[in-house]
Amino acid sequence: MIRRLGTFLLVAFLTACGGAWNDPYPAAERGRNILYTAFTERPKHLDPVQSYSEDEAVFLYQIVEPPLEYHYLRRPYQLRSGSAELPTVRRYDAEGRLLADDAPAERVATSVYEIRVLPGILYQPHPAFARRPDGSPRYLDLRPADLAAVRGVGDFAETGTRELEAADFVYQIKRLAHPRLHSPIFELIAEYLPGLKALQTQLAEAAKQEPGWLDLTRFELPGVEVVDRHTYRITLQGSYPQFIYWLTMPFFSPVPPEADRFFGQPGMAERNLTLDWWPVGTGPYMLVENNPNARMVLARNPHYRGDAYPCDGEPGDAEAGLLADCGKALPFIERVVFTREREGIPYWNKFLQGYYDASGVSSDNFDQAVSLTSQGEVTLSDDMTERGIRLLTSVSPSIFYLGFNMLDPLVGGDTAEGKEKARKLRQAISIALDMEEFVSIFLNGRGVTAMHPIPPGLFGAREGEAGINPVVYEWRDGRPARRGKDVARRLLAEAGWPNGRNAQTGEALIINLDTTPGGLGDKARSDWLAKQFRDLGVQFVVRATDWNRFQEKMRTGNAQLFFMGWNADYPDPENLLFLLHGAQGKVKYSGQNAANYHNDEYDRLFEQMKTMPDGPARQAIIDRMVAILQHDAPWAFGFHPKAYSLQHGWVYNRKPGVIVRGTLKYQRVDVAAREAARAAWNRPVLWPIAVVLALLAAMVAPAVAHWRRHERATAAEVQR
């Protein structure tokens, strides 16, 4: 029996393993045009009205098509047509008169975005579109018995499609106000689209009466209207030029009411058949397998419109081979398989075995993947180069900073004289915290020290000498050099704390860092910070609390020094400079200005800058705003993280750029090269099995011999 079972298992094992024994994928997938990648965090929401995180974007942006998208190759980032043409924007004053493009923002009463949807776009095949011969929906009014054997949308026998219409975009905008969906951007958009709040009140009332699906087409949303089958119009209150960037996000992608109604039927939610689990779109891919605990699979949408691969980009793209597929129809890859990897070690090893086509570089495998030249340049290690692996790097549109709570009497000041002294104290700390060393030690150099809130590559960020923070750096030998600790000590003395002691009382200066465990307060980092402060004679205390209490401290203004970060939603300096706008004060207005910084001139300039088009005038205002921040130092500007990504030589057309998220349609895989590499890198080594068996035999043999001796021995011999 045992022998039979063993034979069966061996046969099953070898059958499954057909190629390399350690191939984690089914044999049926071998040689197919599939991209293999991994995800670490399970997506929480795939409903385009709720989804707002990077973990989800990697799936959702391939499935749904917002009206606009970013050009894949051009930098700085440039908007282009997605599922709709670039909108025409008309602005009107309070009397309804059309204003010129350069009219000041304060004169703008309404901004009208007229958006024309590209004709002929079809939705992915979906049961919600399936029709009976009489034209009625095939899967409506389903009984529980009809759903008994259903586990995914693929279990419905019939599917259908239809053309994308302007009404689908309007339907989705109404969903932002749905009381059961809790869209994360509802409040923000409602500021400019006041009809949204009124709609939410109506929907909340209706939801009480009707516990099931709510037909949003019955409700009007003032400010959003369908003009014709392929055109819709959004009327915003005032001027909000950044709204156009929101049109690149799934919040504004089309949702067909049929799909919403289909998933709203009783019994669907219990089977995880919801829009949140199975998004419906017109994008290049559709979700065909959704098991966020193990594997997510996207398959090519057979109805995709097939836009063309771009023919131009930024300098260097042609040399990098990024223009070789110019004009070819997208997407190139048939399926994308995402496997969940919670731990970095298996993820990394499977990448090295060729089972993942691309990987990030974590601190654990940094030394194995990357080496630094004597000039400090980052290059691939020899092992990686031999495998044909390529390294892609890009500075993320993000910033991490140490913020000072300006409401704190010590670092913010409470009198005019106190504020001036506090400013010098903040400047001294900004100089003393050697962020170059921090980036080098804790990030393996994967970051660019920040001079101000705007990351390099975004409009407003200057390069070279003009771009440095003159309070913290000086321009020396053609590069920024951090000012010495002597400057910091001088500023500290001017702040009333010579050598870290109160000039009057002799009391020691104590700076408290409020943080969460595992954040900046972990042992190595807090030791490093303490050393930086010690150099000034300042005592440093870490006050670590859990995330909820930390947030509470921030909301109530009870923090002193804190570490935070921000990823830009869109490539506009407004999305970073607003973090220090007075009207965003965390304590007063529950906004994003966690430092509670307030400067009248800065606020005025911000209001002016945010509605201006990019150009010299806007740059001049940004320069002034940046100078104010550098002088006031409400943050010790930390660093802009640098994303490192590795890809195998058989993957083509990958270009880093965090803002561009719908990237899979551009990528291409040389399947034959991958198969060859996998076979070469994963030849099973069989001798260890023989060695293990021999070792076992070696262990068993004396035992058997002993047992035989024991059994043959007389009682007297056993006693001996």
Add this chain to the structure above:
Amino acid sequence: MFAYVVRRLIYAVPILIGVNLLTFLLFFVVNSPDDMARMHLGARHASAEGIERWKVERGYDKPTFWNAEADGAGRLTDTIFFDKSLRMFAFDFGSADDGRDIGREIRDRMGPSLAIAVPTFILGLFAAVSFALLLVFFRATYLDFWGVVACVAMMSISSLFYIIGGQWLVSKIWALVPISGYAPGLDAARFLVLPVLISVIAGVGSSVRWYRTIFLEEISRDYVRTARAKGLSELVVLFRHVLKNAMIPILTGVVVVIPMLFMGSLLVESFFGVPGLGSYTIDAISAQDFAVVRAMVFIGSVLYIVGLILTDLSYTLVDPRVRLE
């Protein structure tokens, strides 16, 4: 025996209510409904109104334990505690914060967890008992000495080392099995070989030592001498008589963990990419998903109590002298 089981089940009810209450209190001390709402809505654009709406929608706007504004039984039932915790006694776990059905998730994840836990349990038990009996057989010889040394060495090494080392050696260097992953059906076998093997090896050292101690105590009993005097071979003496008589302490440690096999193993599931229940709880704690945490704690408590009852029942099977009254 029936009356005994019923009595134990009735005793379980206040224990489970207590566990529920404790979980509820501990969770709510560090994690208020406002915190949950903020976590769910995201820190970026969550407003006070948005948080309030979320709480109303999820039933977190009610009083915690006592609703003075309600009438009759509603004072007790129209509360967060009743709504979120007590209905679990009907195994109605409700939805996770992301709206997904917890019961369905548990059913889906139970299979992969059991696929690792059951073979690990059976093979581990078989290996540990066999090795322990062999060590007893070879007691006071160099085989026994080096066997114990090997067991001490094996139990001194972290299971993380076995996992990382095993993945590196077997999957990466020898390329014999996939490093991680999971597939349903028979294809799961090639993903399970390594985690099961590693789990057995990681646990066998301490188990062998424990069982060896039990068997050594048994081997000096009179009935063993009698069995030998009858002319039985040493293997028959050990595997038939000693093993049977040592079952009470073995069952005490073993039966209680059988129901817990459903709960899965966090470390093994994480490193081998197995979508089981072990990681479900940790994911829920990280995401502050109280609904999932309380469901998993409740199931853990129920399974533990069931394990204890089964242990008691198993005593009657191996020792006729034991009577449950």
